[in-house]
Amino acid sequence: MMQQYMPPLIRFEDLTLGYERHPAVHHLSGEIPAGALVAVVGPNGAGKSTLLKGIAGELRPLGGRIHMPRLPRGAVAYLPQRGELDHSFPLTVFDMVAMGLWREIGAFGALRPEHQRRVASALASVSLAGFEARPVSSLSGGQLQRARFARLILQDAPVVLLDEPFAAIDTRTVEDLVALVLAWHAEGRTILTVVHDLEQVRRHFPTCLLLAREPVAFGPTPEVLTDALLARARGLSEALDDHAPVCHRDTERVTM
Numbered sequence: 560m561m562q563q564y565m566p567p568l569i570r571f572e573d574l575t576l577g578y579e580r581h582p583a584v585h586h587l588s589g590e591i592p593a594g595a596l597v598a599v600v601g602p603n604g605a606g607k608s609t610l611l612k613g614i615a616g617e618l619r620p621l622g623g624r625i626h627m628p629r630l631p632r633g634a635v636a637y638l639p640q641r642g643e644l645d646h647s648f649p650l651t652v653f654d655m656v657a658m659g660l661w662r663e664i665g666a667f668g669a670l671r672p673e674h675q676r677r678v679a680s681a682l683a684s685v686s687l688a689g690f691e692a693r694p695v696s697s698l699s700g701g702q703l704q705r706a707r708f709a710r711l712i713l714q715d716a717p718v719v720l721l722d723e724p725f726a727a728i729d730t731r732t733v734e735d736l737v738a739l740v741l742a743w744h745a746e747g748r749t750i751l752t753v754v755h756d757l758e759q760v761r762r763h764f765p766t767c768l769l770l771a772r773e774p775v776a777f778g779p780t781p782e783v784l785t786d787a788l789l790a791r792a793r794g795l796s797e798a799l800d801d802h803a804p805v806c807h808r809d810t811e812r813v814t815m
């Protein structure tokens with residue numbers, strides 16, 4: 560049977576991303592098809608988080624572009640690493656999760672009974688029913704990550720970007736959140752997830768992007784997570800200069 564063609568949803572055109580003119584991702588070109596479930600892997604400092612920030616619009620390219628012509632405004636839901644958030648802010652779990660509705664109701668819109676029911680349903684779907692009035696600061700790491708996923712549920716975006724969503728949380732929570740990601744994929748959403756546990760990648764993610772500041776390999780996970788390619792990624796990462804300026808394009812670089 561002929562494989563169904565999936566049109567590209569995200570296109571990288573000679574993309575370079577970085578900070579203060581120091582590139583963290585070099586000359587990335589390729590396409591992410593609609594409905595793909597992609598694990599983004601690579602050594603520490605490989606540019607994985609930087610790539611997600613670029614797609615989310617939080618970081619402007621130093622060169623090239625990210626092209627998403629078929630996506631309307633608000634179509635990308637982004638979950639940054641937990642360490643990037645201030646959890647001491649006095650906020651209840653309900654209020655934090657309800658922030659997933661802000662594009663729908665506006666920054667100062669009132670929550671109607673329908674919205675309140677949707678917040679309660681999202682919390683129940685991540686096993687946090689009854690936690691509505693608790694302060695966010697009182698949650699454990701796993702509970703906080705469940706609440707953040709509940710907020711993503713309310714965003715209801717066709718593209719979901721997850722930066723290390725399974726790091727430093729208990730095994731039961733990891734299993735529940737992986738199941739939620741797989742359910743989103745089954746609904747046809749396009750999902751890019753930074754994952755450090757390569758066994759998780761092999762079990763759950765059919766497609767893999769291996770980065771070492773530059774693309775090393777992209778494709779079916781068994782073909783990407785080979786000893787040779789992983790060793791190449793480690794070698795490239797160790798050889799990179801964090802203070803190098805934006806470089807010229809190497810025509811021999813990997814294209815996705």
